[in-house]
Every structure is written in C-alpha cells, then in structure tokens.
Amino acid sequence: MRCPYCGTEDTKVVDTTHDVRGGVRRRRECLKCRQRFSTYERAVLSSPAEADGMVLFGSVDWVLYAVDSTSGWVIWRFRTGHSIVSSPAIAEGVVVFGSADGRIYAADLRSSRERWRFETEDQVTGTPLIHKGLVYCGSVDGYLYCLELASGRLRWKFKSGGPITGAPAANETSVFFGSSDHTIYALSANV
Ligand SMILES: [Zn+2]
Numbered sequence: 001m002r003c004p005y006c007g008t009e010d011t012k013v014v015d016t017t018h019d020v021r022g023g024v025r026r027r028r029e030c031l032k033c034r035q036r037f038s039t040y041e042r043a044v045l046s047s048p049a050e051a052d053g054m055v056l057f058g059s060v061d062w063v064l065y066a067v068d069s070t071s072g073w074v075i076w077r078f079r080t081g082h083s084i085v086s087s088p089a090i091a092e093g094v095v096v097f098g099s100a101d102g103r104i105y106a107a108d109l110r111s112s113r114e115r116w117r118f119e120t121e122d123q124v125t126g127t128p129l130i131h132k133g134l135v136y137c138g139s140v141d142g143y144l145y146c147l148e149l150a151s152g153r154l155r156w157k158f159k160s161g162g163p164i165t166g167a168p169a170a171n172e173t174s175v176f177f178g179s180s181d182h183t184i185y186a187l188s189a190n191v
Contacts, residue, residue, distance in 0.1 A: 046087045083099070
C-alpha cells in the first residue's frame, strides 16, 4: 500500500477494525517516513466504466465512485441508500446505475449532480443499457423498465417471471434480456 506522504510501497498494518457495512479499516505505518494513515477497504462487485478520464464503479459501501483514470484519486462520490453492485452505464454526459435501495439513478458525469431517480419494487443489481436516448434496466422485482434518459420518465415496463440481474442488449428494433425465470426475452424496442 503506497504511503500518501512519501510514496514508498513499504508500509505495515498496525491496526484492523471492521465497520457495519462489511468494510475493513486498516491503520498503516510507512516503514520509510514513519507517517501513519488509514485505508478503508470495501468490496467492489460492480464492473467499472471509463469515460472522460474517469473510472466509475459502485461499491457495497453504498457509494458510486468516480476516480481519475491516471492517478486513482477520487473526483466525486454519489451516495445511495444501499449497496451498489450494479455497473454504471454512461452516455451523453450522464451516468446511470442501480442500487440495492431499489432505485435507478442518473447523475451528471462531470458534477455528480443527480438528474433523476426512479423507484422500482426491489433491489436493482443489474446493469442498465443506454440506447437511443432510452434506459433499459432490470430489477429484482422482475420488471424490465424502459425510461427516458433525459427525464427518467417511464416509457414502459415488462414483467418477467423472476428477478432480472443482468444487463440488456439492443439492436435497431429489439431489446434483449435474461431473467431468473430461465428465459431470454426479445421485446420490440418501441413498445
Ligand atoms: Zn512514507
């Protein structure tokens, strides 16, 4: 673990504690300059997305992070009401992602300002697809939702027989997704 004071990689852990969200806090000491610093380690189950020199990913600590692609420094954080295992989708300067708090969020890529949020009936662990100005996103409630990227307004929803935890795909005419009901669906994109 790199020392933030002198940059050396030689550090040792002097204390470890666990927090309520399943994370680990480690107190570390640099073996070169002897400065002490803390690291907060929480699981990242979300796949990262890269855009505009930033890497975005969700964490089980309820936060979506945007870090500098070169330095790894945190540029902004966006806090939700539960774990984020959903991977972010990015288009037109907006990042869209789901949270286990049941919502689909859209935030401004540059400022992290919330554009909109959409409430589903259960956890959103799948990854949204942004396609032609629309957001397609499944939920554990069994629905595939089609929302307007600009406003978050619901265009339509389709009920499958089980939780949807994957990412949809689309072409010019159809949107495709899998459900825990053992089925792959193809829907007309313009329902
Ligand atoms: Zn040091």
